[in-house]
Amino acid sequence: MKIFKDIYRWCLQPCHLFFLTIITLMLPNVALCITERMPLMAALANILLPGGIYWLLMTLAKKPGKAIWWLFFFVFLAAFQLVLLYLFGRSIIAVDMFLNLITTNPGEAMELLDNIAPAVVGVFVIYLPLLALGVMSVCGKKELDKSFIRKQRSVGYAIIALGLVSLAGSYVSDKAYRAELDLYPANVLYNIVLAGERTYQTAHYTETSKGFTFHARQTLSESEKEVYVMIIGETARACEFQLYGYNRPTTPLLSKEDNLVAFTNVLSQSNTTHKSVPMLMSAASAVDYDRIYREKGIIEAFKEAGFHTVFISNQQPNHSFIDFFGEEADEWKFIKEDSEDGRNTPDTEMITMLNKVLDKGRNKEFIVLHSYGSHFNYHDRYPRNAAFFQPDDATEVKKENREQLINAYDNTIRYTDRFLHGVVDALKRHGAISAMIYTSDHGENIFDDDRNLFLHASPTPSYYELHVPFLVWTSDRYNSAFPNMQDILKSNRKKPLASSASLFHSMLGIAGIETPYLADSLNVGSPKLHSAPRRYLSDHNKAVTLDKAGLGEKDFRLLRQHHVDYK
Known part of the structure; x- marks a missing residue:
């Protein structure tokens, strides 16, 4: 039990929780570089730019737990993405996957979740403790000191700058490269927007098809x-x-x-x-x-x-x-x-x-x-x-x-x-x-x-x-x-x-x-x-x-x- 208490105390140290959060958020980025066989410049952009942005966002709060919960949506996306990589072996969260969440009945979803226990347990082991640590950080008294925040903010800007250079290099070296398609989580956010547009179009089908006729007749x-x-x-x-x-x-x-x-x-x-x-x-x-x-x-x-x-x-x-x-x-x-x-x-x-x-x-x-x-x-x-x-x-x-x-x-x-x-x-x-x-x-x-x-x-x-x-x-x-x-x-x-x-x-x-x-x-x-x-x-x-x-x-x-x- 002592080793768990020591790990718990180590993780609750604000500076440790700061870096731990960035690492866990970046797991899908690292995995996608491998599964998608990204070229070097695309892989660097996929690591550096999102990593730098997460790094910078983590400096916005003295208590890392606040930043963790501000970033909850991205924590959810990271967990979702890792489960899908377990199931399919590759690819980002697609438009159709978001639409599947809407159109799949709860019974089917539970049948699947019941039988992919390793993946579900795996992401729970990674991300639930992070969220729990975030709550404890918010409720606790320990904070990041100002000098640490200033230093890490500078590091965040530097990493973002390197990420932007890598992004430009990706466009130059690969004419088919598009950030909205190839850069996580920008591509997932883009897919969410497309899923919303399709949901709207589907919901208005009755209006857009009104008056249509096949002019059909039997022979x-x-x-x-x-x-x-x-x-x-x-x-x-x-x-x-x-x-x-x-x-x-x-x-x-x-x-x-x-x-x-x-x-x-x-x-x-x-x-x-x-x-x-x-x-x-x-x-x-x-x-x-x-x-x-x-x-x-x-x-x-x-x-x-x-x-x-x-x-x-x-x-x-x-x-x-x-x-x-x-x-x-x-x-x-x-x-x-x-x-x-x-x-x-x-x-x-x-x-x-x-x-x-x-x-x-x-x-x-x-x-x-x-x-x-x-x-x-x-x-x-x-x-x-x-x-x-x-x-x-x-x-x-x-x-x-x-x-x-x-x-x-x-x-x-x-x-x-x-x-x-x-x-x-x-x-x-x-x-x-x-x-x-x-x-x-x-x-x-x-x-x-x-x-x-x-x-x-x-x-x-x-x-x-x-x-x-x-x-x-x-x-x-x-x-x-x-x-x-x-x-x-x-x-x-x-x-x-x-x-x-x-x-x-x-x-x-x-x-x-x-x-x-x-x-x-x-x-x-x-x-x-x-x-x-x-x-x-x-x-x-x-x-x-x-x-x-x-x-x-x-x-x-x-x-x-x-x-x-x-x-």
Whole structure:
């Protein structure tokens, strides 16, 4: 106990606490110099300029504890940044991460926090004692003497001057360098401003899209019974589907479906749900994302064409475009909204709801199902009797648990297989002209290689987050009404697609809906489908090539291995 008392007394010395605070605040800067592989001048700027500013700010109070609490926001950012580096291995706190804080429901957040204990405990060990020492400093009598403050103030100015020289050198030596992108925490503050702007734009979507129309119309007779189902999966990566050559039986039911076409060359344009799903539900894509603020979603197009529309989600509403587009339907339901005990509802529960909709017997029906799929925590996404691959009960986020995490993840894919097969069976029983399209918003990292990446939504995506399944099923009656469609689908199955760009156009095209907004070049059901350059929607909503998005040689090698085009 004596050693702890000695450490405690040492830390409470004002001059020691002064330097200790600067060191702890600078930990993210040092870590980012390494993880981002910064050039020398950029690394010096990233250390010297923020360090000098912190140094100077610490001289503004005689009691260091006051300065610590004045800098509380930066203490919080530092802790947040270190946790994200633990999870993703690199990158600053991105715009999308701030938006994820707003759009992720508390249950999901707690599931994640419960299973990243090492990172959370680590930052608590570093930063909570600092804050506690700050309180004790404020309440205590010890102060920095004036000569110390004057001396350190001079040192702070000198370090800032060196930092500014390094910053100028960074601009000169690297034409792509930007302080708002490459200097921590200036880049995080910039991202906070952008997150605020996007939140404002999203909140005013109803106003900015008011009066928009697709001028959509149906091509089949009103007396023909048609049912079209669009299913948006969650965190499903193509490489784990038996249909795509995976060596485990993860899709045993779908593998037996004769009228199912699996598109193999499909990439998502975003690894974040709050951007990917809205793109899947609208005409927006990476190259024209801003149209999302002006236009309505695919449900509105089907409504204009005379279809009754239904949106069913097995996720919580989160005041994002997912909600806005879903609530444009004639009927909409967020299953988890009614869950009083916070339980996780299996996706198959949506099949019961689907059958109730189909039993109404309406001639024109369009249904969008948003599943919970393979979202972490994996073993909570399927009932215990569906645990085919075992053991599967390890949930703590660490490399040593990969085998069990993969077993649990593969069980979620196998359960998705059961869910999709159930939807197909429901459509078969209904007997209408019907089709189903399924794709996932993005994939997931599960400690797949020596990078030790986990989860998704890092500003620098990987192969595992982008290669997604894209499945189209058509009924026998549909194939009789459109006898060439299966041949067209099969001829297109290996062409490069962006799921975020193609789902909207493919769903409308396969349903035979005409609108000036339909692009056959993006429609998998059209002989005019052709490949477009691969683009990824960056954290700052710019359409960038995959190499600019941050994919490395490992990712490009995996893309080649799975016969996925990437240029």
